[in-house]
Amino acid sequence: MTRPTAKICGLSTAVTLDAAIAGGASHVGFVFFPKSPRDMPPEAAAALIQRTPRGVATVGVFVDPDDELIDRVVAAGIGALQLHGKESPERTAALAARTGLEIWKAVPVRTRADLNMAKSYRGAATRILYDAKVPEGAAIPGGLGLRFDWTLLDGFAHPLPWALSGGLDADNVAEAIGVTQARLVDVSSGVESAPGVKDVDKIARFLQSVARL
Numbered sequence: 001m002t003r004p005t006a007k008i009c010g011l012s013t014a015v016t017l018d019a020a021i022a023g024g025a026s027h028v029g030f031v032f033f034p035k036s037p038r039d040m041p042p043e044a045a046a047a048l049i050q051r052t053p054r055g056v057a058t059v060g061v062f063v064d065p066d067d068e069l070i071d072r073v074v075a076a077g078i079g080a081l082q083l084h085g086k087e088s089p090e091r092t093a094a095l096a097a098r099t100g101l102e103i104w105k106a107v108p109v110r111t112r113a114d115l116n117m118a119k120s121y122r123g124a125a126t127r128i129l130y131d132a133k134v135p136e137g138a139a140i141p142g143g144l145g146l147r148f149d150w151t152l153l154d155g156f157a158h159p160l161p162w163a164l165s166g167g168l169d170a171d172n173v174a175e176a177i178g179v180t181q182a183r184l185v186d187v188s189s190g191v192e193s194a195p196g197v198k199d200v201d202k203i204a205r206f207l208q209s210v211a212r213l
């Protein structure tokens, strides 16, 4: 089995991006959603994307984006799109066709039935990101440090390559990988000192926890 890798999401500074790269992150994420404390303008993200070496994939996080925003982030050089809103399979496929990029679709999970949503993205998305379902009325649909019951993934026939996220941190990621057998994990608030403020030591610890497996 391949070794697990990690995406550090919601980066917005060169120092924290460099920490993710130095620690061995396979993917780095940038958020393009104004309500998020991690939101950044595409033009500012361009400098971070250019700073990222070829072997590390860049992923833009969106919530029901319009084409204009997508085009600005694609122009900034992003490598993949992560959709965290109510994007339908048709909209997801249209974004794949428009951009030619890899598309991740977030599937919010609270119950086992929630996993079924993943099946409808076969042929539209490249990867499913299982994330914790946020409470009704939450300002943002991800990045809140909430986790779901990882055993819900037991025996589920994954329709697509997938990644695990939601409430992961340096102390629980080994258990999460052990329970789910995830090959790719994604973290945001678990490597922060405050919402939107990434912590280089927490990034290093998280990546060390993954690298030890």
Ligand SMILES: O=C(O)c1ccccc1NCC(=O)[C@H](O)[C@H](O)COP(=O)(O)O
Residues within 6 Å of the ligand: 009, 010, 029, 031, 033, 036, 037, 038, 039, 061, 062, 063, 084, 131, 140, 141, 142, 143, 144, 145, 146, 165, 166, 167, 168, 186, 187, 188, 189, 190
């Ligand atoms: O991180 C955000 O601010 C965000 C805003 C809007 C939609 C999605 C967002 N984050 C998505 C992610 O990829 C997070 O890494 C994922 O939800 C896990 O977050 P956390 O539980 O804080 O590790």
